[in-house]
Amino acid sequence: xxxxxxxxxxxxxxxxxxxxxxxxxxxxxxxxxxxxxxxxxxxxxxxxxxxxxxxxxxxxxxxxxxxxxxxxxxxxxxxxxxxxxxxxxxxxxxxxxxxxxxxxxxxxxxxxxxxxxxxxxxxxxxxxxxxxxxxxxxxxxxxxxxxxxxxxxx
Amino acid sequence: xxxxxxxxxxxxxxxxxxxxxxxxxxxxxxxxxxxxxxxxxxxxxxxxxxxxxxxxxxxxxxxxxxxxxxxxxxxxxxxxxxxxxxxxxxxxxxxxxxxxxxxxxxxxxxxxxxxxxxxxxxxxxxxxxxxxxxxxxxxxxxxxxxxxxxxxxxxxxxxxxxxxxxxxxxxxxxxxxxxxxxxxxxxxxxxxxxxxxxxxxxxxxxxxxxxxxxxxxxxxxxxxxxxxxxxxxxxxxxxxxxxxxxxxxxxxxxxxxxxxxxxxxxxxxxxxxxxxxxxxxxxxxxxxxxxxxxxxxxxxxxxxxxxxxxxxxxxxxxxxxxxxxxxxxxxxxxxxxxxxxxxxxxxxxxxxxxxxxxxxxxxxxxxxxxxxxxxxxxxxxxxxxxxxxxxxxxxxxxxxxxxxxxxxxxxxxxxxxxxxxxxxxxxxxxxxxxxxxxxxxxxxxxxxxxxxxxxxxxxxxxxxxxxxxxxxxxxxxxxxxxxxxxxxxxxxxxxxxxxxxxxxxxxxxxxxx
Numbered sequence: 001x002x003x004x005x006x007x008x009x010x011x012x013x014x015x016x017x018x019x020x021x022x023x024x025x026x027x028x029x030x031x032x033x034x035x036x037x038x039x040x041x042x043x044x045x046x047x048x049x050x051x052x053x054x055x056x057x058x059x060x061x062x063x064x065x066x067x068x069x070x071x072x073x074x075x076x077x078x079x080x081x082x083x084x085x086x087x088x089x090x091x092x093x094x095x096x097x098x099x100x101x102x103x104x105x106x107x108x109x110x111x112x113x114x115x116x117x118x119x120x121x122x123x124x125x126x127x128x129x130x131x132x133x134x135x136x137x138x139x140x141x142x143x144x145x146x147x148x149x150x151x152x153x154x
Numbered sequence: 155x156x157x158x159x160x161x162x163x164x165x166x167x168x169x170x171x172x173x174x175x176x177x178x179x180x181x182x183x184x185x186x187x188x189x190x191x192x193x194x195x196x197x198x199x200x201x202x203x204x205x206x207x208x209x210x211x212x213x214x215x216x217x218x219x220x221x222x223x224x225x226x227x228x229x230x231x232x233x234x235x236x237x238x239x240x241x242x243x244x245x246x247x248x249x250x251x252x253x254x255x256x257x258x259x260x261x262x263x264x265x266x267x268x269x270x271x272x273x274x275x276x277x278x279x280x281x282x283x284x285x286x287x288x289x290x291x292x293x294x295x296x297x298x299x300x301x302x303x304x305x306x307x308x309x310x311x312x313x314x315x316x317x318x319x320x321x322x323x324x325x326x327x328x329x330x331x332x333x334x335x336x337x338x339x340x341x342x343x344x345x346x347x348x349x350x351x352x353x354x355x356x357x358x359x360x361x362x363x364x365x366x367x368x369x370x371x372x373x374x375x376x377x378x379x380x381x382x383x384x385x386x387x388x389x390x391x392x393x394x395x396x397x398x399x400x401x402x403x404x405x406x407x408x409x410x411x412x413x414x415x416x417x418x419x420x421x422x423x424x425x426x427x428x429x430x431x432x433x434x435x436x437x438x439x440x441x442x443x444x445x446x447x448x449x450x451x452x453x454x455x456x457x458x459x460x461x462x463x464x465x466x467x468x469x470x471x472x473x474x475x476x477x478x479x480x481x482x483x484x485x486x487x488x489x490x491x492x493x494x495x496x497x498x499x500x501x502x503x504x505x506x507x508x509x510x511x512x513x514x515x516x517x518x519x520x521x522x523x524x525x526x527x528x529x530x531x532x533x534x535x536x537x538x539x540x541x542x543x544x545x546x547x548x549x550x551x552x553x554x555x556x557x558x559x560x561x562x563x564x565x566x567x568x569x570x571x572x573x574x575x576x577x578x579x580x581x582x583x584x585x586x587x588x589x590x591x592x593x594x595x596x597x598x599x600x601x602x603x604x605x606x607x608x609x610x611x612x613x614x615x616x617x618x619x620x621x622x623x624x625x626x627x628x629x630x631x632x633x634x635x636x637x638x639x640x641x642x643x644x645x646x647x648x649x650x651x652x653x654x655x656x657x658x659x660x661x662x663x664x665x666x667x
Contacts, residue, residue, distance in 0.1 A: 043369050104655070120521060
């Protein structure tokens with residue numbers, strides 16, 4: 001028996017197989033449809049653009065931690081920059097340590113520019129976009145990453 | 155006519171207590187003969203999952219230590235106490251914490267009920283793990299019980315999922331950071347897809363995280379999802395699988411046990427009984443026509459006793475022991491409730507409950523490898539055992555095959571030395587990133603203390619396979635290694651990890667801050 005000469009199948013078996021096939025196809029489609037529901041179409045969440053106050057409030061060489069916003073704002077001679085304090089490993093909040101930042105959950109360590117110096121974190125801490133609002137206040141957009149070293153000059 | 159009907163009615167009314175009792179308890183008295191004892195067993199929905207007679211080996215406490223039943227008993231306790239807690243618990247980020255406080259401080263017996271819920275859940279996790287070890291070391295997964303081993307694995311995974319979803323509900327610090335870490339572990343395939351740069355096109359991690367949280371931050375949506383899983387989806391799945399698990403035990407011929415010798419005399423309770431010897435000239439019902447070994451063809455129901463009362467006494471006492479243990483623990487030790495969830499600051503250290511601390515230690519090497527890859531490898535490896543080790547022998551006996559006990563001890567000390575050595579090395583010398591700061595993340599995903607442990611254990615098992623020329627012994631060595639590895643990692647993360655996940659000899663040395 002070759003591929004060109006397949007075994008004969010009678011009408012009844014063919015129709016049974018076809019209906020069974022369509023049953024499972026329908027079941028599969030229904031299952032896929034069901035699993036669309038828990039996959040959120042809209043991601044609700046608070047706005048993550050934070051007004052941090054007028055630039056004069058922060059002196060050169062200063063660093064200010066914003067706990068609720070999970071970021072640290074720095075000002076050096078070149079300008080402002082903000083580093084996220086959410087660990088790139090599993091999302092805990094890092095705290096300031098002697099050599100930079102340390103994560104309490106799994107021991108990731110970062111230097112004060114956010115680069116990984118130890119532990120399991122796969123990426124450096126993201127630098128966040130700094131800009132100014134119409135009234136002159138500094139604004140950090142925690143959803144926008146900028147390359148390391150980017151400064152915002154006032 | 156009217157008078158007879160009235161009289162009949164009054165008579166029936168008078169007899170009412172008896173007729174209702176007879177309808178509810180069909181036997182109406184304690185069974186006295188073996189026939190009545192079997193009726194008592196199979197005329198009752200809850201008892202009829204048992205066979206009418208049970209092998210005496212099955213009743214020996216040291217065969218099973220009642221572990222499976224203990225797990226079931228703890229599950230029943232969590233269901234009862236869980237329903238009670240649902241009366242007061244409010245699944246909302248604003249109210250959850252306060253409602254748990256209410257349960258703890260205001261609700262009558264609330265604290266006790268919550269303690270029982272928590273302790274029986276912990277007991278369930280422990281007994282499920284020990285039960286698996288018992289089934290493995292008594293070779294009880296072998297044919298025809300392969301399928302039930304898989305069902306059991308499913309039950310173990312659901313048990314862990316139930317625990318995980320459970321400790322998220324109080325919305326305290328433990329809960330909040332556990333959801334954060336858990337959903338980021340679900341997100342951790344991104345570590346791999348990022349490292350090879352395909353996240354934009356293929357992002358299973360992001361999908362899983364979205365499915366768990368229902369949002370891109372940990373909040374109300376996440377809490378409701380975990381609540382639905384905890385109180386409905388997972389318990390329902392567990393009950394269904396549990397039904398299959400019990401049903402398979404029956405269908406697979408009860409607990410695994412060695413073959414009884416053909417003929418001869420059986421001993422039970424100091425009394426020797428004659429063994430059923432079928433005559434070749436006689437047909438013993440339909441059973442004699444069935445092929446196969448399961449119905450007792452050609453080897454009478456020797457060495458069995460009536461389930462009522464022997465098995466039921468045993469089961470009742472295991473149930474009582476479980477309840478008593480839970481009550482005593484709940485009386486003396488309160489379920490923890492940390493501070494209200496604070497998204498700004500995690501606890502330091504932020505530790506998971508004990509059964510996840512081994513994974514937390516692995517995760518501290520690599521999120522993807524430790525949180526997903528190794529657990530998946532372990533579960534798949536466990537699932538494969540009955541299909542790779544197919545040679546019969548040793549069923550229902552602890553360390554039943556030749557030199558199994560010595561392989562167990564060799565593997566035990568080997569795994570102990572390797573795990574302790576690996577942890578000591580990691581603590582003292584750091585890992586790849588401490589030596590090569592700019593190393594590519596792929597190297598860390600692939601080579602870390604966790605993945606190395608898995609490889610060394612696998613190599614050891616292959617070595618045993620070659621040396622002892624036995625698949626069962628290779629399986630024993632691998633299972634022992636993982637059991638020891640799991641225990642050591644759990645112990646290490648519990649005792650020796652402190653703030654910032656640094657090593658400390660003792661929690662009393664943690665810096666004060």
